[in-house]
Amino acid sequence: MSLTIGKLAEAGGVGVETVRYYQRRGLLSEPARGYGAGVRRYDDADLRRLKFIRSAQAAGFTLEQIAELLELDARDDRPRARALAREQIGVLDRKIAELTAARDALGKLAMECGKGGKGPCPILAAFEG
DSSP, X not given: OOBOHHHHHHHHTSOHXXXXXXXXXXXXXXXXXXXXXXXXXXXXXXXXXXXXXXXXXXXXXXXXXXXXHHHHHHHTOHHHHHHHHHHHHHHHHHHHHHHHHHHHXXXXXXXXXXXXXXXXXXXXXXXXX
């Protein structure tokens, strides 16, 4: 497969500027320009790497952590990769707990608001304070 940067970006579900940003950050390589028109061509490995970066971001990893994961993969350092994954699971667990508490609190406020009554809506009052 031989892709232009635009086709690579499209196949990876990102914009061209995102691809260029990842290149500046050292997450994606920048292939040499081809002969003639001088267009850079990307291959299957570039697309897999781009999709890996996007998937890792979706899992909550920072770009710095993603760079480390890519380096760990190159060295086959599974223990460190596993440690990073466990750290991220902890981060996600804390976020889930925070979001669950926020959902529960909002549910209570919505129930109170639904009861009617005098005075300001409990939802609006909660966000004002």
